[in-house]
Amino acid sequence: MDGFFQHEYIYTAGLYSIVVVAIVVSLAVFELVTKYSTWTEIKKGNLAVALATGGKIFGVANIFRFSILENHSVISMLGWGIYGFVLLIFVYFIFEFLTPGFKVDEELSKDNRAVGLISFILSVSLSYIIGASII
Template sequence: MTVFINLVGSVVVIVALQLAGMLIFSAMTPFNDLEELKKGNTAVGLAFGGKFLSTAIIIGVSAYTNTSIWHMMLWFAVGYVILIATYWLFELVTPGLKVSEHLQKGNVAIGTLLCCVFIGMSFAISSLII
């Protein structure tokens, strides 16, 4: 019974971390992600999907490499902060490119690039957690 309780507790924490991560990412964009998705904005869908997958990768590696929920949450937080810093660094190193404006206009190339940046960085960040 204890194993079942631990499993349920872990799943609840993982879902909560994923949702919190997505809410934070949504708050970082100057537009409403869900409204853009409802409009069929593929660029925002790609970027948002990349954020979701990269957050899930960091959570997954944190869960796999830690036996304590508290340690998992700590390492997820470290990885997530690095992921957010990556977004801002990407904005900084591309000064002639206002990423959020291109996403809102539906620029699929920017959405695809950002998706790959997030996923690639999540794999790199996850190697630090191990």
């Protein structure tokens, strides 16, 4: 049975499954953190929320990409991926802190696409920094 799990296709499918679950869980956590309903806003065609959400999805996937490349055990990969995700959550709070003139959630729910784009870029760019620091 050990040989079965060491097969590269099975290993790849396993890592893929773990990251998909991690993305779903991270979106649920982000849903709790934000003041708007992500999927309701996206259903209404709110591009700003879609951009912000897309950045979060990309950011989490990118962090796990680095974690997979740098770690040779699934447990280490998962640990570093979760740690990177926690750091990515701080991006949300940092963005809110750096914009005292407006509330990010309110602007996103009003479909302020400029705020959505900056949110996307912050999540993606900082996911590269977080990922590069994973050992």
